[in-house]
Amino acid sequence: MQTAITIDQDYLVTRLKALLAIPSPTGFTDEAVRYVARELEHLGLEVILTRRGAIRARRAGVTERPARGIVSHVDTLGAQVKYLKENGRLELVSIGNWSARFAEGARVSIFSSKGIYRGSVLPLKASGHTFNEEVDTQPVGWPYVELRVDALARNRDDLLQLGIDVGDIVAVDPEPEFIDNGFIVSRHLDDKAGVAIMLAALEAMQRANVETPVDSYWLFTIGEEVGVGASAVVVPDIASLVAIDNGTTAPGQNSSEFGVTLAMADQTGPFDYHLTKKLFELCAEHDIQVQKDVFRYYRSDAASAVEAGHDVRTALLTFGVDASHGYERIHLSALTSIAKLAVYYAMSEVEIKRDAEETAKGLKGFTHQKSTKAEQDLKPEDTPAE
Structure with missing residues (x-):
């Protein structure tokens, strides 16, 4: 009889709060790595x-x-100083792909050679009393914002004296x-x-002394937002890699803020047929809400692993995020559902025994994909389903 799994929501929320409190834009992840490693x-x-x-x-x-590998990323979106302006403000470039529309008005920390400074990201025309309608009609984009440093920074020389420089x-x-009510609103829920x-x-799993049929590797990457995520962390023993990341609850998408959203494809193409099918069936077996989705403008740690040459089956489990790469919202229901599914996946029996070897001679043990003719029961006179 399989062990019943309970997810400690208080533990999950406590870990999430702690992770959100640690700044970790791509390229500045050491402290977040230390936190996760200690845990x-x-x-x-x-x-x-x-x-x-x-x-x-x-985990043996x-x-x-x-x-089996399960992977998420500790790095987040952020920005970097591109240029020290003569007015004492900072020109920025984004770290990761996100809109300056969501940067406008944000409070930030600048990590300089002399320590941390605070500041705000503002549009170039920020004063309503000065620019009136031009505040609303100016373009949106990273060339049209600047960082106002909360320090005596009247010009470029002041910035240099403060220890602020290009690349910070x-x-x-x-x-x-x-x-x-279970909703969580924050930046950087992707992918903390x-x-x-x-x-x-x-x-x-540790609390329940769960035994798994094969080793599981729990991977945490530091460069997903710039596309290199799992390129250097996968080992040859791993045959299947399940990424956990955000879905998109936007018009035209099938993602939900509740339950598991199972990605069938992203911009890099379809996920593994057999692995996604297994995960979908595990949801049904364990009464976990699930829906499928396809993401056009999306990639994850799974893509970077395959592109680096790792011959692994890949799948993507997502928690539906409203306003992804902006001021994001999720629900605790989805986080709990995915955590349960991850455990049941790690506990499940291996069906494709051949995957134990990276290559094998001949077709023995190789997979099949269903190719039988579909049975059609609908008749023209049937009442359409509501």
Whole structure:
């Protein structure tokens, strides 16, 4: 009889709050890596770090192969100083792909050689009393915003004297709000919510002494927002890789803020047929709400792993995010659902035994894809389903 899994929501929320409090734009992830690594060690796992800080934690199963990987990313969107302006303000470029529309008005931290400064990102024409309608009619984009530093910065020389220079990392305040009805509103839920989901899944497994048929690797990457995510953290034993990241609850999408949204494809193409089918069936087996979606303008750690040459089956589990890469909103229901599914996936039996080897001679054990003719029961006179 399979162990019943309960996800500790208080643990999950506590981890998410702590992660959101640690600035970690791509390129400035060390402290977030330290937090996650310490938590993994607290849960009893051995932590392996790559040179730059991607995390790999192995949880032993009955056999080593074909191992399963589950991955999320600790890095977030942010900005970087491009130019010191003569008016004492900073020109910015984005870290990751996000609109300056969501940067306007944000409070930020600038990480300079002399320490942290605070500031605000503002449109070039910010004063309503001076520019009137031009505040609304000016273009939107990174060339049309600047960072006002909360320090004596009257000109470029002042900025240099403060220790601020080209290339300094800028972290945007998350401004999180955890609402009693389960909604969570914050920047950087992509993908700190995914990291919290994985930690909560591991906590549930450790608490219940869950045994898995094969090893599972819990991976945390540091460069997903710039496209390199899981390129250097996957090991040869891993045959299947499930990414956990945000979905998009926008018009024309099938994602939901509740339950699991299973991605069938993103801009890099379809996810693995057999792995996505297995995850969908596990949701039905364990009464987990699930819906499918396709994302046109999206990539994840799964893509970077395959593009780096890892021959792994990939899938993507998402929590529906409203206003993704902006001021995001999710619901605790989705986080709990994905954490449960991650555990049940790790516990499930391996169906494709051949995956234990990266290559094998001949067709023995190779997979099939359904190709039988569909049975059609509908008749023209039938009443359409409501």
